[in-house]
Amino acid sequence: MPIFDQGYQHWNGEMRGLTWRWLAITQHGVRAGLQNRYVRMLLLAAWSPALALAAMLSIWGLLERKSDLIKPIIQSLAFLSRQMIASPKDYRLQVWTLSYDYFLLIELRLSMLLILLIGPNLISQDVRLNALPLYFSRPLRRLDYFLGKLGIITTFLAMVIVAPCIIAYVLGLLCSLDITIVRDTWRLLVSSVAYGLIVSISAGLLVLALSSLSRNSRYIALFWLGIWIVSGLTAASLEEAYSKQIARESYRAAEMEPPQHHLIRLMGSSQVNDFEQRMLEAQAHDWRPLISYIDNLSRLRQALLGSNQAWESLAKLHPIPDRSRFLLMFRGPSYPWYWSAFVLLGLFGLSACVLHFQVKSLDRLK
Amino acid sequence: MQTLFQLDDITKSYGAVTALNQLTLTVPIGAVGLLGPNGSGKTTMIRTLLGLIPVNQGTGQVLGLDIATEQLEIRRRIGFAPEEECLFPQVDGVGFVTYAGELVGMSHKDALQRSHEVLDYVGLGEARYRKVESYSTGMKQRLKLASAIVHDPKLLILDEPTNGMDPAGRDDILELARDLSHNKGMSLLFSSHLLPDVEAVCEHIVVLGAGKLLTQGRIEELKQAHGQWYDVRLKADPSMFADRLRSLGCTIDLRDDVLRVKLPENESQQMIWKLAAQQREQIRYLRPQRSTLEEVFLHALEKP
Amino acid sequence: MRPALSGEVSGSAEVKPIVSFHEVSKWYGNVIGINKLSLDIPAGVTGLLGPNGAGKSTLLQLATGQLYASQGAVRVLDQPVWNNPGLNHRIGLCPEQDAFYEWMSGWDFVLTSARLSGMPRRIARDAAARTIESVGMTRHMKRAIRGYSKGMRQRTKMAQSLVHDPQVLFLDEPLTGTDPVARRDLMDIIQRLGGEGKSVLVSSHVLHEVQSLTPHIVLLNHGRLVAQGHVRQIRDLIDKYPHHIVLVCDEYRKLASRVLSWDDVEGVRVLANQSSVVVETRSPDAFYGRLPALALENGLSIKEVWSDDDNLEAVFKYLVNK
Numbered sequence: 001m002p003i004f005d006q007g008y009q010h011w012n013g014e015m016r017g018l019t020w021r022w023l024a025i026t027q028h029g030v031r032a033g034l035q036n037r038y039v040r041m042l043l044l045a046a047w048s049p050a051l052a053l054a055a056m057l058s059i060w061g062l063l064e065r066k067s068d069l070i071k072p073i074i075q076s077l078a079f080l081s082r083q084m085i086a087s088p089k090d091y092r093l094q095v096w097t098l099s100y101d102y103f104l105l106i107e108l109r110l111s112m113l114l115i116l117l118i119g120p121n122l123i124s125q126d127v128r129l130n131a132l133p134l135y136f137s138r139p140l141r142r143l144d145y146f147l148g149k150l151g152i153i154t155t156f157l158a159m160v161i162v163a164p165c166i167i168a169y170v171l172g173l174l175c176s177l178d179i180t181i182v183r184d185t186w187r188l189l190v191s192s193v194a195y196g197l198i199v200s201i202s203a204g205l206l207v208l209a210l211s212s213l214s215r216n217s218r219y220i221a222l223f224w225l226g227i228w229i230v231s232g233l234t235a236a237s238l239e240e241a242y243s244k245q246i247a248r249e250s251y252r253a254a255e256m257e258p259p260q261h262h263l264i265r266l267m268g269s270s271q272v273n274d275f276e277q278r279m280l281e282a283q284a285h286d287w288r289p290l291i292s293y294i295d296n297l298s299r300l301r302q303a304l305l306g307s308n309q310a311w312e313s314l315a316k317l318h319p320i321p322d323r324s325r326f327l328l329m330f331r332g333p334s335y336p337w338y339w340s341a342f343v344l345l346g347l348f349g350l351s352a353c354v355l356h357f358q359v360k361s362l363d364r365l366k
Numbered sequence: 367m368q369t370l371f372q373l374d375d376i377t378k379s380y381g382a383v384t385a386l387n388q389l390t391l392t393v394p395i396g397a398v399g400l401l402g403p404n405g406s407g408k409t410t411m412i413r414t415l416l417g418l419i420p421v422n423q424g425t426g427q428v429l430g431l432d433i434a435t436e437q438l439e440i441r442r443r444i445g446f447a448p449e450e451e452c453l454f455p456q457v458d459g460v461g462f463v464t465y466a467g468e469l470v471g472m473s474h475k476d477a478l479q480r481s482h483e484v485l486d487y488v489g490l491g492e493a494r495y496r497k498v499e500s501y502s503t504g505m506k507q508r509l510k511l512a513s514a515i516v517h518d519p520k521l522l523i524l525d526e527p528t529n530g531m532d533p534a535g536r537d538d539i540l541e542l543a544r545d546l547s548h549n550k551g552m553s554l555l556f557s558s559h560l561l562p563d564v565e566a567v568c569e570h571i572v573v574l575g576a577g578k579l580l581t582q583g584r585i586e587e588l589k590q591a592h593g594q595w596y597d598v599r600l601k602a603d604p605s606m607f608a609d610r611l612r613s614l615g616c617t618i619d620l621r622d623d624v625l626r627v628k629l630p631e632n633e634s635q636q637m638i639w640k641l642a643a644q645q646r647e648q649i650r651y652l653r654p655q656r657s658t659l660e661e662v663f664l665h666a667l668e669k670p
Numbered sequence: 671m672r673p674a675l676s677g678e679v680s681g682s683a684e685v686k687p688i689v690s691f692h693e694v695s696k697w698y699g700n701v702i703g704i705n706k707l708s709l710d711i712p713a714g715v716t717g718l719l720g721p722n723g724a725g726k727s728t729l730l731q732l733a734t735g736q737l738y739a740s741q742g743a744v745r746v747l748d749q750p751v752w753n754n755p756g757l758n759h760r761i762g763l764c765p766e767q768d769a770f771y772e773w774m775s776g777w778d779f780v781l782t783s784a785r786l787s788g789m790p791r792r793i794a795r796d797a798a799a800r801t802i803e804s805v806g807m808t809r810h811m812k813r814a815i816r817g818y819s820k821g822m823r824q825r826t827k828m829a830q831s832l833v834h835d836p837q838v839l840f841l842d843e844p845l846t847g848t849d850p851v852a853r854r855d856l857m858d859i860i861q862r863l864g865g866e867g868k869s870v871l872v873s874s875h876v877l878h879e880v881q882s883l884t885p886h887i888v889l890l891n892h893g894r895l896v897a898q899g900h901v902r903q904i905r906d907l908i909d910k911y912p913h914h915i916v917l918v919c920d921e922y923r924k925l926a927s928r929v930l931s932w933d934d935v936e937g938v939r940v941l942a943n944q945s946s947v948v949v950e951t952r953s954p955d956a957f958y959g960r961l962p963a964l965a966l967e968n969g970l971s972i973k974e975v976w977s978d979d980d981n982l983e984a985v986f987k988y989l990v991n992k
Contacts, residue, residue: 006486007487007545007549007550008484008487008515008545008546008550009483010518010550011476011480011517011518012518013472013473013476013480014473015442015470015471015472015517016471016472016473017471018438018471021469021471024465024468024469024474025469027474028454028457028465028468032455032456032457035456121455125455125456126454126455128455129452129453129454129455130450130451130452130453131452131453131454131455132452133446133448133450133452134448134452134453134454134466134469134513135469136418137416137418137441137444137446137448138441138466138469138470139438139439139441139442139470139471140441140469141438401850402849403849403850403851403852404819404820404821404822404848404849404852405819502722503722504722529846529847530846530875531875532721532722532875533719533721533875533877533983533986533987533990534721534990535722536875536876559847559848559849559850559853560876560878561850562878601955601958634971635971635972635973636965636966636971639962639965639966639972640962640966642962643962643963643965643966647962648955648958648959648961648962649958649961649962649975650958650975650977651975651976651977652972652974652975652976653974653975653976654973654974660850660854663850664850664851664854667851
C-alpha cells in the first residue's frame, strides 16, 4: 500500500466561462444577506400582504362562482357597490387590477425597507475590508461585479414582489375555476413581474451607487432613508401648498375672498364641485410628485397595471355629482407616465456614472 | 529556459509621475525575487502583469499571453496575495477560500473540495470554521495564500507575505513558498523588502529603481566570492592574532569581533589554522567572504 | 532550569540599569499580560523578542508609563515611571501603530513634537531640522503625511522620537515597511545611539534585523522572561540541544571518521552535496580547541568552520519551542 502525499496537490478541473461569473457573487451575497435576522423577519412580514392579495383574488373568484363558501362574509363586502356584487364577472378586471395595485403599493414600502437592510453594505463593506483587490485580481470584469451585486438585490426583491404576484395569481385562478380569467387578466401578471424588475433595477442601482460613495454603511443607510422619506415628505408638502393655491383660485373665481385658514372646509357645496374639477384638471399637469422617488415608481406601476382606468370605470358606478370626489380620493396622479420614466432613467444614468468612477479597478498610484 | 514573463519598453505614467519608465525585462520560470526601494514601480509592475492597468506604451507577455488583449486568461493562471490586509466580509475561512475559487470560475463543489485541501496545506486547522474577521495576522496571511493557490495557478505573486508575522509564522510561510516553487513546479514572484526572506526562497532576483530595471540575475552569480578575503572569529580577543597575521603579510580589517583577513597571493586558509595551532587560539568561525544580498542590492542602486 | 538562563551576562555589575522592572505583573481582568517580570536593561541597544502575545507591547507600555503595573515597580533612569511626566523629557517612544495628524506635514509634526517636549522655538527648529536630516526625510518634509508611504511614516516616527535627544528610546517594530535603503539608514542611527551610551530597546519580530543591530537580547514568552543577555552566551546555557558545528572539507568523510573518534562528539551528519559535515557536541569549547590541530593533519584541509545554531533564530526556536 503506498503512502499518499499529504502536501500540495495540483488541480486540473474545468473552469466555467465568464457569463455566469456574476452568479457566484449573487449567490454569495444572498447567503450573507439571509444571515441577518432582521432580513429574515422582514421577508416573513412581506408575505402577509401577499396573503391578503391571494385572499382577495380568491374571494372574488368564489363570488363569481356564487359559491357557498362565500355566504358568511358577504356582509363584510357591503362597502362595494351592489352592482359589483351582483355581476362580479363584469368587474373582475377592475378588482384584480386594484388588488394588485394595493398589494404592490405596500410591497414597495417593504422593498425600500429591505434595501435599507441589505443595500448599504454591498459595496461599502468591500471597500472597508479592502476586498476589491481580491475581486479584481481574478478574471472578473467590473461589469460582472456590478451585475452580481445587482443580482443580490433583484433576488431579494423577487422574493418579495414577483413570487407573491405569481402565486396569488395562480390561487385566484384556482378559486374561480374559470379559464377566461387568464384572457382578461394576463396583462396584470406580466405587468407586475415587469414592475418588480423595474423596481429592483432602479432602486438596486441607486443603492449600489450610494454604497460605493462611502466606507461607512450607516451614512449610506441614512442617505437612503433620506431619499425615500425626505423626498416623499417634500413632494407631499408641495402638493399641500398647491392644493391650497387651487382652492384660493376657486374662491376668486366665485368672486369671494379666500379665508386665511380652513380653505376647503369653509367651501359651499357648489364651490366644492368647482374646486374638485380644478383639482382633477391640475392633476394632469402636476409635476410635484416627480420629486418623490417612490411616487415615480408608483406612477409607473399605475401605468403598467392600468389602475387609473380601473378607478375611472369604478367611478361610473357612482352618481355624476359624486364622481369627481371619488376620483380625487382614490385615483392616483395622472400626469404623463413618461415623465416619471425620464426621471428614473436619469437616476439610472447617474447611478451608473457614479459606480463607474467610484469603483476603479485599481488603476491608481497606490 | 522558459520565460515566465517578458516586458518590452513598458511606460506607465500617472499624471506627472512616471511609475514605469521604458521597462524592458525577461524573467525565467522558477522562484524570482522582486526588489526595489519604495516608489521604484514594483506595485505598478505587478498590476501590469495582472493586466489590471492599461500602459501608455509598450508590450508584454505573461506565460505566453499578451497583457493588452488576454488579461482575463492571464488572471486565470495567476494567484495574487496582495500586501495590504484584505478580506471578503462575513464568511468563515472555508467560505472565503471557496468564494475565491468560484470567482475564478470553479464550480461550487470543486471550489469547496479544493478549499479544504489548500487550507490543510497552509496549516489552518479548525480555525477554518471561524469568521475571518476574528483571525490573527498570521492566520490572515495564510488565508490570503490559500485563496491565491486554490485554483492551482502557474504563477504565484506574493507581495510582502511575511508582514507582521512572528518568527514561527514567518518560517512557515517561507517554507510553503519554497515548497511550492521548488517541489511543486509553481513559479513564484516574491516581492519583499526583507532580503534574507528573498534569499531563503528565490534563486533569481530582479531589482527595479525609479521605474527602470537596475539589475537581474541568479543570486548565486550576483553574490561573488571575494577571492582571498576571509571572515574569521576567535574565542578570545582578536587583536593579537590580527597583529600576527599582519606580520605574515595579510591585510586585516577589524570590525566588532570579526576579522576580515585578506591572505597574500598563493596562500590558503591553512595559514590561519597554522597560526591558530601555534598560538593556541580557537577558531570559531572561518568562511570565505561573500557579499550579502543587501550589498548586491545597495550596489545596484548606486549604479548610474 | 529557568533561572539559570536569565542571568545578566553582559558587562560589569556596577553599570546601573537604565530601565528596571522589579517583579512586575500586569493583568487585564483575568488575562495576564506580564507575569512577575524582573528585568534590568543597561545602556546600548537591546533587542526585545517574543512570539505573538508574549507581552512585548505590554512591557513597552509599562516602561513608558502608559499602563499602571498591577504589581511590582517599573523604574526608568532610577525614577518611577507612572505619573511622572517630567521623565518624558528623557524618554523617546516610536510606537508600532501609525497615529498621525494626516493633514500635517512631516516638518510640522516633528517640530510640534519638539515644542511639546518643552524646547524653545529656535532650538526646536534646529533640532527638528537636524533630526529630519538624519532620518533622510528632508526632501519630503513639507508634504502632508497623508501622502507618505509606509517607509516615510516610519522615518517620521523615528524622527519624532529622537528630536528631543532622549536618554532612553523605546522602538516598537521600527523597521516595518521600510525598504532596504531606509532600513540601513535607520539601523545606523540606532547603532550610533547605542554607541553614545543611550539605552535603546528595539522590539521586533524580524530576527535577522535584531541580529544585525545587537547581540544583546531579552526574550519573553507568555508574559514571562525566558532569557536575557548575549546571544552566544545564552546559547551556551541551553543544555537541551547540542551545538551544531559545520565543517567544510574536500575529504569530508575522512574528517567525519576522525571526528567521531572523539568522546564528546554525539553525532555527525554528512551533507554530501555541500561537501561538509555537521558535528553535534555538548562541549563546543573542547571541540574548537582540538580543531586547529585537526586542520593541519595530513590531507584534511578544513576550508570553512561555522556554527549554524548559535545565531538568534536558533536560540529563539530552541527557547520558544515552536
